[in-house]
Amino acid sequence: MHVIFSLLAVIVLIAIAYAGVAGAGMTYLFGVVIPYAAVITFFLGLILKVLKWGRSAVPFNIPTTCGQQKSLPWIKPNSVDNPTSTGGVLARMFFEVLTMRSLFRNTKLDYRVAHGQPVIRQGSEKFLWLFAILFHYSFLVVLLWHLRFFMEPVPKLVGVIEALDGFFEFGLPQLLLSGVILVAMAGALLDRRLRMPNIRYISLTSDYFPLFLIMGIGITGILMRYLLRVDITAIKELTMSLAVMKPVIPQAPIDPLFYAHIFLVSVLFAYFPFSKLMHMPGVFMSPTRNLTTNSREVRHVNPWNYPVKTHTYDEYEEDFRDLMIEAGLPVEHNPAEEAAAAEGGGEAAEAEPEAPEEKKE
Amino acid sequence: MYNAGKIITGLVIFVVIFTLPLWWQVGKAAPPAPKPELPKTAKVCVEDTAYMRTSHMQLLNDWRNAVVRDQDRVYVGKDGKKYSMSLTNDCMACHNDKKKFCDQCHNYLAVAPYCWDCHLTPEQVKESK
Numbered sequence: 001m002h003v004i005f006s007l008l009a010v011i012v013l014i015a016i017a018y019a020g021v022a023g024a025g026m027t028y029l030f031g032v033v034i035p036y037a038a039v040i041t042f043f044l045g046l047i048l049k050v051l052k053w054g055r056s057a058v059p060f061n062i063p064t065t066c067g068q069q070k071s072l073p074w075i076k077p078n079s080v081d082n083p084t085s086t087g088g089v090l091a092r093m094f095f096e097v098l099t100m101r102s103l104f105r106n107t108k109l110d111y112r113v114a115h116g117q118p119v120i121r122q123g124s125e126k127f128l129w130l131f132a133i134l135f136h137y138s139f140l141v142v143l144l145w146h147l148r149f150f151m152e153p154v155p156k157l158v159g160v161i162e163a164l165d166g167f168f169e170f171g172l173p174q175l176l177l178s179g180v181i182l183v184a185m186a187g188a189l190l191d192r193r194l195r196m197p198n199i200r201y202i203s204l205t206s207d208y209f210p211l212f213l214i215m216g217i218g219i220t221g222i223l224m225r226y227l228l229r230v231d232i233t234a235i236k237e238l239t240m241s242l243a244v245m246k247p248v249i250p251q252a253p254i255d256p257l258f259y260a261h262i263f264l265v266s267v268l269f270a271y272f273p274f275s276k277l278m279h280m281p282g283v284f285m286s287p288t289r290n291l292t293t294n295s296r297e298v299r300h301v302n303p304w305n306y307p308v309k310t311h312t313y314d315e316y317e318e319d320f321r322d323l324m325i326e327a328g329l330p331v332e333h334n335p336a337e338e339a340a341a342a343e344g345g346g347e348a349a350e351a352e353p354e355a356p357e358e359k360k361e
Numbered sequence: 362m363y364n365a366g367k368i369i370t371g372l373v374i375f376v377v378i379f380t381l382p383l384w385w386q387v388g389k390a391a392p393p394a395p396k397p398e399l400p401k402t403a404k405v406c407v408e409d410t411a412y413m414r415t416s417h418m419q420l421l422n423d424w425r426n427a428v429v430r431d432q433d434r435v436y437v438g439k440d441g442k443k444y445s446m447s448l449t450n451d452c453m454a455c456h457n458d459k460k461k462f463c464d465q466c467h468n469y470l471a472v473a474p475y476c477w478d479c480h481l482t483p484e485q486v487k488e489s490k
Contacts, residue, residue, distance in 0.1 A: 043379075047372055054368040150382035152392040154471035162471070169475065172422035229415035233395060233466050241391045243382040250394065252414070284371060303363065 003194065006208035010216045010264070017263035022256040030259040031238055032247040038266035045273025050281050059302040063291040066105070071296070082293050089292055096289055100136075103129040128192065135185035139214075141165060141178035142221075149239040173225060183218035186211055206276055213268055220261040230255040395465040400455040407438050407451075418474075421448065448480050457483045 020026045067078025079088045080095070095101050108125035111118065145161050148154045166174035190211050193203045224230045234252035241248045272278070284290065317324070317331055324331050362368065377384070406413045408420065424446040427433040436444045444451055456462040459482045467473065481489070 043376065047376075050368060050372055051362065054362040054365065057363060147382065148471050151385060152469070159471050159473065172418040172425075229419065231411070231415050232470060233414065236470055237391070237394045244386050244389050244391050245383070246391055248391070253411075281371075281375070285368075 002203060002205045003208050006205050006212045009209060010212040013213075013264060013267055014216065014220070014260045017260040018256050020263075021259040027249050027254075027259065028247075030263055031249055031254075032242065034266045035242060035262060035269075036247075038269040042269040042272050045270075046278070046281060049273050049278060050285065053282075053285050057303040058287045058291070059304055061291055061293070061295040061300045062287050063293045064102075064288040065293055066102075069293055069296070084292055084294050084297070086292065089290060093284070093289060097283060100129060100133055102289075103132055127188075131185050131188045131192070134181055135189065138178040138181040138185065142182055142218075145176070145178070149236050150243040152240055171226070175226070179218060179222055179225070183215055183222065186215045186218065190215070210268075210271070210275055210277055213264060213271070217261065217264045217268065220257060220264065224255070224257055224261060228255065228257055230258050392469075395469045397456075397463070397465040398458060398461040400457070403455050405440075406455075407436070407444055409439065421452075421476075424448070448476060449483070449486065453483045459483065 017030055020030050063083075065082045067081030068075060069082045070077035070079070070084040077084070079085070080091045083089045083092050104126065106125050106128050107122050110121045110123045113119070141161060145158060145165065148158045148162075151158075162174075162176070165176040165178050167177070168175060190208070193199050193207065193211075231252050231254055234250045234254050235258055237250040237252075238248075238254065314332070317333065321331055321333070325334060325336075413420075424436065425448075427436070428446050434446050436446045438444055453459065459477075463474075
């Protein structure tokens with residue numbers, strides 16, 4: 001259900017763009033209005049959500065630790081995987097974001113029958129990490145390469161990326177590896193979701209839809225570049241006019257396929273702040289990663305704590321002592337008895353605790 | 362808000378990076394669309410103009426494969442006209458100024474075909490004579 005619904009949603013989106021442009025000629029809507037609206041939604045939505053996250057307290061010191069904490073001087077601490085300093089946290093975040101270390105530790109429960117005996121093991125499972133890191137880096141390369149449509153003159157970096165990306169000089173226009181890897185890895189991640197029963201069981205529309213959406217963007221892009229060629233010069237006229245905020249639809253006709261591509265991208269942008277893709281800012285905000293593991297060095301007070309009104313037993317006795325003595329109830333302090341004991345100079349007074357410690361706080 | 366300083370710094374960095382094309386070019390007019398100088402000696406290209414604008418590199422690839430792999434040097438255009446498949450001797454015979462034609466569009470999109478590592482531009486042909 002989730003799978004089919006997500007796939008259909010993406011197909012319908014493509015159909016909408018096709019119908020809107022090829023059928024109704026609404027190039028301005030799909031080429032200018034929707035992209036601008038989507039980008040505004042992206043920035044506003046993302047910023048508001050991050051600010052909202054910032055308002056929620058982090059009541060506990062909950063970093064996940066993956067190494068020895070700093071303790072006694074002769075025990076070697078792992079200062080990156082169990083950071084006790086800000087520098088350590090920065091190093092940890094750096095590797096987390098750029099190399100996805102926590103995903104690298106992904107494990108899988110493995111059940112099999114060996115020598116007639118059932119064996120359950122916890123084994124390492126690196127494919128998720130491999131697919132994910134290739135997916136993210138190829139996405140980054142594709143994104144940076146697209147700067148060629150939004151800047152004039154095009155930054156040198158784009159030329160370098162294109163040269164590396166088209167390293168094999170295969171075909172004309174040159175095959176860029178990033179696009180192929182991007183779609184292939186999105187496919188591999190989808191395949192993983194569909195084929196592993198436990199992962200499939202917990203997968204929802206909000207997991208499938210972004211995958212299909214990104215695959216849709218990749219496939220329309222690949223079609224435009226290698227198969228159904230579009231007028232890229234005219235497209236840059238349009239995208240440049242968007243970048244300098246003076247939008248015009250160029251004279252030369254642009255294929256509806258381009259509008260389908262940019263419509264899917266717009267949907268991705270607009271959907272972003274409301275989706276799981278918010279793990280992009282989220283990774284920086286997750287307390288299990290960005291806190292120092294100084295739970296033994298520093299006292300952490302729950303910021304939600306508010307001054308609680310208390311009435312201790314001592315205060316209670318103070319209020320009712322006379323009545324209690326009158327009624328013959330035992331009391332901690334009996335001024336009359338204490339005075340008598342003081343006169344007797346006996347050891348009893350010494351043994352009497354002054355203020356029972358447990359009662360405090 | 363907790364850690365307001367850090368969060369807001371992070372958001373500012375994010376916005377600045379992600380809006381690079383906007384603030385980099387703020388207030389500028391959209392750069393003029395490239396105007397490749399069309400040949401005066403001919404009226405039509407090998408194929409339709411629209412096709413040439415979108416797919417000339419695929420045509421060149423087909424030509425290259427036909428010549429180098431199949432020794433086939435004759436291309437029949439849409440109106441039955443025959444062309445000798447050659448980058449320098451055909452395309453560049455009509456489009457005889459690379460800078461004013463091919464490079465116009467290519468610079469606009471930062472495309473740098475490596476063809477000219479080996480193939481000669483019309484200027485180089487003139488020089489070598």
